[in-house]
Amino acid sequence: MSASEFFNMGGYAVFVWxxxxxxxxxxxxxxxxxxxxxxxxxxxxxxxxxxxxxxQQENTE
Amino acid sequence: xxxxxxxxxxxxxxxxxxxxxxxxxWFVWSFLLSLIFGLYYGFFVAPTDYQQGESYRIxxxxxxxxxxxxxxxIVMATSGAVGLIWRIKTADLMASVSAPIGAAxxxxxxxxxxxxxxxxxxxxxxxxxxxxxxLILLFLYLGFIALQASIEDPRNAARAGAVLxxxxxxxxxxxxxxxxxWSTLHQGATVTxxxxxxIHIDMLIPLLVMAVSFKLYYASSVLMRARGExxxxxxxxxxxxxxxxxxxx
Numbered sequence: 001m002s003a004s005e006f007f008n009m010g011g012y013a014v015f016v017w018x019x020x021x022x023x024x025x026x027x028x029x030x031x032x033x034x035x036x037x038x039x040x041x042x043x044x045x046x047x048x049x050x051x052x053x054x055x056q057q058e059n060t061e
Numbered sequence: 062x063x064x065x066x067x068x069x070x071x072x073x074x075x076x077x078x079x080x081x082x083x084x085x086x087w088f089v090w091s092f093l094l095s096l097i098f099g100l101y102y103g104f105f106v107a108p109t110d111y112q113q114g115e116s117y118r119i120x121x122x123x124x125x126x127x128x129x130x131x132x133x134x135i136v137m138a139t140s141g142a143v144g145l146i147w148r149i150k151t152a153d154l155m156a157s158v159s160a161p162i163g164a165a166x167x168x169x170x171x172x173x174x175x176x177x178x179x180x181x182x183x184x185x186x187x188x189x190x191x192x193x194x195x196l197i198l199l200f201l202y203l204g205f206i207a208l209q210a211s212i213e214d215p216r217n218a219a220r221a222g223a224v225l226x227x228x229x230x231x232x233x234x235x236x237x238x239x240x241x242x243w244s245t246l247h248q249g250a251t252v253t254x255x256x257x258x259x260i261h262i263d264m265l266i267p268l269l270v271m272a273v274s275f276k277l278y279y280a281s282s283v284l285m286r287a288r289g290e291x292x293x294x295x296x297x298x299x300x301x302x303x304x305x306x307x308x309x310x
Contacts, residue, residue: 015119019176045301
């Protein structure tokens with residue numbers, strides 16, 4: 001089987017490859033998005049904790 | 062019924078965060094290995110179908126995705142029920158973070174199904190029982206996500222979501238038996254039949270490997286989501302504060 005035969009998928013190339021492409025996009029995004037959201041949560045919390053510390057210091061002064 | 066104290070201790074958010082962090086690499090690597098093996102077998106070892114030609118190779122994505130769409134729903138409804146009955150925070154959490162992954166698999170099953178239906182049936186879509194009940198499953202997932210997002214208090218959100226998920230579970234047997242109960246274009250079950258599966262062994266192997274691979278994908282993905290969400294929900298605890306402050310940016 002040659003490469004072009006393989007990619008042709010017996011004439012069903014459009015249907016087969018768009019199925020696998022959809023899987024890559026959907027599952028890829030679902031997999032990667034929590035990495036970004038965890039990073040942004042950590043960033044948010046760092047700012048929040050710093051503000052809390054500053055407020056505590058002001059209160060004690 | 063009361064659960065033993067050890068269950069509560071073991072399922073505490075802190076313990077869950079630590080344990081899942083250790084488990085994720087194992088799940089990710091076994092997912093990737095099984096994915097490579099499954100795709101290789103599916104494209105290069107599995108023979109051409111005598112009726113459907115090469116188009117049937119969509120099955121290696123479509124069928125495991127459809128199985129996952131139902132499996133994740135059952136996980137979601139079960140953990141929702143556990144959270145509702147025993148008030149286990151991590152059970153509520155597992156229900157919430159499973160929903161987007163389940164929705165992704167449901168959408169994938171619908172899209173690949175329609176891409177397979179066009180060359181084989183001559184149409185992208187028919188309003189028959191199998192396709193319609195799977196579409197309802199997608200709406201159940203989206204309804205669950207929207208409902209939880211609309212309730213500010215996490216306990217109330219978990220409770221409302223769990224009730225919706227439990228009621229919606231009636232749709233799962235409907236999806237499964239739809240091809241037997243109603244006349245449809247969709248083919249019947251070939252793998253989960255009581256007698257021998259009516260599928261060539263070299264097609265069955267990659268199908269099952271892909272099914273395992275998708276399960277491992279779900280395990281890695283759901284734990285990654287859960288960890289981020291734990292930090293958000295437990296942000297007022299000392300241990301989360303320590304973890305966040307030790308994290309490099």
